[in-house]
Amino acid sequence: MKNISIIFLILMIVWVLLNNTFQLNILIPGAIIALIISLLMCRRCDIFAEMKFTPKSIAYTFIYLGIFFIDLLKSNMDVTRRVLSPSLPIRPGIVEVKTKLKSKFARMLLANSITLTPGTLTVDVKEDSFFIHWIYVEEDEIEKASEKIVEKFEKYLEVIYG
Amino acid sequence: MVNTILTIALAIIILSIAITMIRFVIGKTVIDRIIAFDIMTIASISMIAIIAQQAGRIIYLDIAIVYGLLSFLAVIIIAKYLEKSL
Amino acid sequence: MELVGAIITLLGAFVLLIASIGLIRMPDVYNRLQVGTKASTLGTILSLIGLVFIMPGWSGKLILLIFFIMMTNPVSSHVLARAAYFIKIPFTSRTVVDKLKVSERALTIKTED
CATH class of the missing domain: 1.20.5 (Single alpha-helices involved in coiled-coils or other helix-helix interfaces)
Incomplete structure (x- = not known):
């Protein structure tokens, strides 16, 4: 329903x-x-089943959109700097990060946000680990990379979708 | 003034489509060509929107919406085909 | 107000130009996807927002178009990256780490047992 x-x-x-x-x-x-x-x-689909409609989650949705748009601008400045500098400062690689989110829709939003933020691109999702192509690898251990990439979005999505 | 700036923007977008066309021609792998195709489509969407403003016709925006939808479907289907999971 | 919109549209056109330059300069498929997705998404969003300022009466369709591009563009780049990895397109020689390969090998050994 x-x-x-x-x-x-x-x-x-x-x-x-x-x-x-x-x-x-x-x-x-x-x-x-x-x-x-x-x-x-839509007789069997359950993609929106975990969505909550409390005032707190609605407020967090707007905060999330704001943070997302600021990150989009930052990532484009980053990309511009890398493309236009003559030495091409890249150090690419694929790293693994873990997420705590359970619902499908929240995971899709998280993957999209990771793709549009500085220097990262989701390549594959297996169970609760995301494989991310990073244009300049700083950390290749799972916990530290998760802390750097995932956490700033995860704390908002956790409140919105549980 | 506004019209002049929009014409310059249109010229820059057409230049970027032309540069993308180089990658479309020389691209070594299939995926390179698909990426070039995707970016050409997305640049064309903003080109169509600016042309709609210059012509003053809102109906042109429908073309941009349908164009974006079809290019998204095409990219998904080609990628599925390459993964041999179609 | 109209002038602000026109300048935002011009900015979007420059971001699209950066996307195409990056597409020529980057060394392998995955880096091209990075530059292509981010820069082309922001370029289109900026030029459509500029048109919202110029033509306030058209904002319904333009906002629909902006949301559509924000939702579909990352998805198509995920699908392309997955397909590129699946058909074994090589990385550039500057690549430092590939965690997906290790995990994939572990997975196949587990299924063969």
Whole structure:
């Protein structure tokens, strides 16, 4: 039930943004089609099941978005410095980090955030370890690398998704 | 003034697509060519958005949305094919 | 307000230019993916945000496009990196460590027993 209503809400938001209006004769067909799609497609999916809707988690979502965007800007300055400097300062390698997150959606968000932050790219996920291509390897032990890469996002995602 | 700056931005984006095309031609492996294709598509999305602003037609943005969707699907399907798990 | 938007769009175009230069200069597939993903995502987001400032009436579709790119671009780069590793595209000679190889060997030995 929770999954179906979340999918329905997402589809309705996309429909309203696409049409850019609130007229009733556009909203009603959209609502009917979104209901049909969410009932047909989402009988077994459990991707949003761990999501919480407390005020604290909503506040943390916005803090998370802010931190994410600042990190995106930082990573681009880093990339620009590496690309434009003549000696090409890279020392690449694949390191392993551990995560404590259990839910699938939180893991997807964590992998996406790792990809868009300075110098790291998720290559593979096996059980609870992520394999990360790092453009300038500083630590290759699991605990220290986890501390450097994962922890700043993990503490927010843990509150939002549990 | 605004139109001039947007035209310069359009020219820079076209230059970047041309540079990416070099990698598309010389790329040694398949993955190199797919990355070049992906970046060309993403640059084209912002190019289409700027052209839509210059022409004053919001309907062009729909083309950008569908273009992004199709390129995402194409990249996923090619990668799945290369992994032989399709 | 319109001038601010135009300057943000110009900045985004420069970031896209950096993405393409990095694509030419970097030595192997994985580093090209790093530069390509980050710089092209930020470049497109910045140029679309600039257009939001110029044309406030279009913000619905532009914001939809921004969220779409932010969600799908990292996913396609993960898939490409995994495929590149799977079909054994070689690393550059400056690579220092490869933990995935060690773990993969451990996994195959375990399944053969």
